[in-house]
Amino acid sequence: MQGTKRQPDHILNVEGLAQLLRALRADAYRLVGPTVRDGAIVHAEIRGIDDLPAGWTETQEAGTYRLVPRGDGALFGFSTAAQSYKQVFFVPRLRLLKLRRKDSSFTVEHDAPVTSRLALIGARSCDLHAIEVQDRTLLTGPFADPDYAARRSDLFIVAVQCGQSGGTCFCASMGTGPRSTAGFDLALTELFEPHRFLVQVGTEAGERVLARLPRALATESERVAAEGVVEQTAQSMGRRMDTTGIKELLYRNLEHPRWDDVAERCLGCTNCTLACPTCFCSTVEDTGDLTGESAERWRRWDSCFTLDHSYLHGGSVRTSTRSRYRQWMTHKLASWIDQFGTSGCVGCGRCITWCPVGIDITEEVAAIRRADGACSGEGGAP
Amino acid sequence: MNTAGPMTPRPVVVRNIHIESDDVVTLDLATESEAWSFQPGQFNMLYAFGVGEVPVSMSGDPSQTDRLVHTIRSVGAVTEALCRTPLGGVVGLRGPFGTPWPMDTVRGRDLVVVAGGLGLAPLRPVLYDVLRYRSDYGRISLLAGARTPEDLLFKREVERWKQQAAIDVHLSVDRAPAGWNGQVGVVTSLLSSIDISAQTVAFVCGPEVMMRFTVRELQRRRVPAERIYLSMERNMKCAVGFCGHCQLGPSFVCKDGPIFRYEQLKSLFWLPEI
Numbered sequence: 307m308q309g310t311k312r313q314p315d316h317i318l319n320v321e322g323l324a325q326l327l328r329a330l331r332a333d334a335y336r337l338v339g340p341t342v343r344d345g346a347i348v349h350a351e352i353r354g355i356d357d358l359p360a361g362w363t364e365t366q367e368a369g370t371y372r373l374v375p376r377g378d379g380a381l382f383g384f385s386t387a388a389q390s391y392k393q394v395f396f397v398p399r400l401r402l403l404k405l406r407r408k409d410s411s412f413t414v415e416h417d418a419p420v421t422s423r424l425a426l427i428g429a430r431s432c433d434l435h436a437i438e439v440q441d442r443t444l445l446t447g448p449f450a451d452p453d454y455a456a457r458r459s460d461l462f463i464v465a466v467q468c469g470q471s472g473g474t475c476f477c478a479s480m481g482t483g484p485r486s487t488a489g490f491d492l493a494l495t496e497l498f499e500p501h502r503f504l505v506q507v508g509t510e511a512g513e514r515v516l517a518r519l520p521r522a523l524a525t526e527s528e529r530v531a532a533e534g535v536v537e538q539t540a541q542s543m544g545r546r547m548d549t550t551g552i553k554e555l556l557y558r559n560l561e562h563p564r565w566d567d568v569a570e571r572c573l574g575c576t577n578c579t580l581a582c583p584t585c586f587c588s589t590v591e592d593t594g595d596l597t598g599e600s601a602e603r604w605r606r607w608d609s610c611f612t613l614d615h616s617y618l619h620g621g622s623v624r625t626s627t628r629s630r631y632r633q634w635m636t637h638k639l640a641s642w643i644d645q646f647g648t649s650g651c652v653g654c655g656r657c658i659t660w661c662p663v664g665i666d667i668t669e670e671v672a673a674i675r676r677a678d679g680a681c682s683g684e685g686g687a688p
Numbered sequence: 689m690n691t692a693g694p695m696t697p698r699p700v701v702v703r704n705i706h707i708e709s710d711d712v713v714t715l716d717l718a719t720e721s722e723a724w725s726f727q728p729g730q731f732n733m734l735y736a737f738g739v740g741e742v743p744v745s746m747s748g749d750p751s752q753t754d755r756l757v758h759t760i761r762s763v764g765a766v767t768e769a770l771c772r773t774p775l776g777g778v779v780g781l782r783g784p785f786g787t788p789w790p791m792d793t794v795r796g797r798d799l800v801v802v803a804g805g806l807g808l809a810p811l812r813p814v815l816y817d818v819l820r821y822r823s824d825y826g827r828i829s830l831l832a833g834a835r836t837p838e839d840l841l842f843k844r845e846v847e848r849w850k851q852q853a854a855i856d857v858h859l860s861v862d863r864a865p866a867g868w869n870g871q872v873g874v875v876t877s878l879l880s881s882i883d884i885s886a887q888t889v890a891f892v893c894g895p896e897v898m899m900r901f902t903v904r905e906l907q908r909r910r911v912p913a914e915r916i917y918l919s920m921e922r923n924m925k926c927a928v929g930f931c932g933h934c935q936l937g938p939s940f941v942c943k944d945g946p947i948f949r950y951e952q953l954k955s956l957f958w959l960p961e962i
């Protein structure tokens with residue numbers, strides 16, 4: 307993915323795309339792409355073009371997700387997949403260690419790291435940004451997570467420029483999309499009449515694969531058409547978040563009455579954190595067998611909406627839903643910036659879609675901004 | 689860290705056990721040959737085989753490199769298993785982690801050490817360091833509080849420091865039987881009995897409420913925010929910045945702390961449930 311280069315754009319027809327996927331498999335890449343499963347479009351392992359969600363799209367609104375037929379053969383005619391790539395690289399459950407008693411001491415074994423080559427097919431701009439955001443936590447801190455590093459070490463990325471915005475997307479206002487400008491080997495824009503793909507080359511690796519496929523050079527009018535597709539997506543985005551001074555806004559409103567208001571609605575179900583492509587909280591579980599001879603250590607996803615997350619002897623630090631929602635939102639949008647030099651939100655909208663009561667992070671920020679400085683708590687320095 | 693990854697404990701042997709009180713034990717941990725080094729205020733993740741892993745501060749003398757000393761209160765499954773480890777038994781260890789007490793800033797100045805309950809454990813390495821290089825420091829005061837005289841940590845040692853007069857020791861308990869000749873009350877009340885100079889630095893560790901009262905009192909005595917240091921506690925699952933549990937506003941207590949300058953925390957310190 308290194309060394310973005312300005313290249314002429316190309317055209318692949320549908321058969322050309324099929325060949326691209328075959329070529330990647332021939333190069334020993336496992337393909338992870340969008341596919342229909344259990345009534346949603348998800349990222350999963352696919353074998354080829356036939357597994358793509360041909361003719362399907364979805365409607366997403368606060369608290370709802372519905373798969374609907376499009377009436378055409380579009381392969382990428384939807385917005386964000388229900389799940390991000392988080393579960394591919396930062397897996398929901400991972401055995402970290404196996405331990406065994408030996409003499410009076412113990413020995414430690416590790417499972418071999420997963421090092422398969424992965425090709426991400428149809429990656430969206432927000433999801434690529436989310437990978438970069440997670441890298442900052444799991445790769446570039448004082449310590450690197452060896453499992454995460456192994457799983458994302460050999461990637462080929464075929465991005466797709468979004469042809470429609472989902473009902474909950476707001477990437478345009480977060481500066482994370484809908485146009486992918488970097489971080490891909492190849493980027494496709496799906497065009498119709500006739501059904502074909504404009505291909506932008508991001509890297510030399512991308513160029514080399516493309517060279518093996520039947521393709522044509524894109525014409526000027528095809529380039530203009532492709533530009534128009536993303537532009538139209540950006541224009542039609544229904545939601546936005548005003549991020550002006552957002553860190554300071556949230557830091558100075560930690561006792562805002564809106565936290566009480568949202569706490570009335572929030573079920574504390576953890577859906578938003580699990581759906582979020584950047585949330586990285588995990589817990590560690592140590593278990594032992596009945597004989598006391600062997601033990602294991604597992605890591606699994608956790609959420610700041612649980613009471614255990616802040617548990618200390620004597621009770622949790624954040625006992626109220628108000629304080630847990632505040633932790634979530636201020637972490638995403640404010641303290642993340644202090645910790646990692648970037649927002650923790652890429653505007654993918656998943657937390658809005660998958661919230662059972664339809665809480666909308668963009669609306670919560672707007673409400674705080676409207677009454678900036680309002681105070682319902684008694685906190686503050688003496 | 690080794691290639692096995694930062695979540696891998698290694699076995700260390702319990703070389704010495706010291707019973708401090710009903711529920712507090714001090715363990716000396718060592719391997720055959722290893723020389724350890726740590727700075728006062730740092731902690732390790734201690735693992736009880738098959739039970740769990742928890743953060744525990746180093747409470748020993750930093751100049752003793754053949755062992756790592758930890759003082760543990762049994763409050764739940766993991767600490768109980770650690771406290772029950774027999775002599776010669778093995779526990780797992782990862783570390784050291786975290787920021788140290790800023791010994792350099794205290795050199796040539798007066799130091800007030802305020803400890804509530806088990807808070808004395810992570811402060812004991814400070815006192816060892818101070819006693820070792822006593823002439824580098826000004827007046828040193830130790831204000832330690834506990835629930836009862838029984839719960840006061842390191843009693844014999846504290847008594848010895850008191851006798852030697854190298855440290856100005858003041859003790860206080862919440863409840864006392866007859867015969868107790870120290871103070872009864874909260875540890876903050878001891879602050880009124882000591883001199884505070886324009887150069888005084890304060891190190892504070894204890895339950896969060898106790899630290900709030902202490903900070904308030906120190907500020908009333910005109911110790912500025914940049915010369916008050918606190919050791920903070922949060923749930924920790926990794927100690928290496930991955931698990932997110934230890935967040936305190938923008939800080940990760942495991943790597944940006946546990947020792948913080950009060951100035952850094954000021955805006956959050958008084959907020960409930962932060």
Ligand SMILES: Cc1cc2nc3c(=O)[nH]c(=O)nc-3n(C[C@H](O)[C@H](O)[C@H](O)COP(=O)(O)OP(=O)(O)OC[C@H]3O[C@@H](n4cnc5c(N)ncnc54)[C@H](O)[C@@H]3O)c2cc1C
Pocket residue numbers: 590591592593614617618619620731739740741742743744745746758759760761762763764765766767768806809810920921922923924925946
């Ligand atoms: C920086 C720092 C320094 C500390 N220094 C000291 C010290 O010097 N001395 C001292 O006594 N205490 C110290 N503590 C507090 C100590 O870590 C807690 O008392 C301890 O975590 C309690 O664990 P427990 O399991 O015994 O109790 P519980 O209250 O039952 O459990 C608390 C936590 O233990 C962990 N845990 C329990 N079971 C498992 C399991 N199966 N797998 C993984 N984790 C599990 C979990 O994190 C759980 O939330 C320190 C804490 C911090 C943050």
Ligand code: SF4
Pocket residue numbers: 578581582583584638650651652653654655656657658667
């Ligand atoms: S906070 Fe919501 S919109 Fe932002 S990245 Fe996470 S799931 Fe997407």
Ligand code: SF4
Pocket residue numbers: 579584585586587608609610611633634635637638932935
């Ligand atoms: S928002 Fe909550 S779950 Fe997500 S990373 Fe932050 S603390 Fe963890």
Ligand code: FES
Pocket residue numbers: 923924925926927928929930931932933934935940941942943
């Ligand atoms: S203890 Fe896991 S991030 Fe600090």
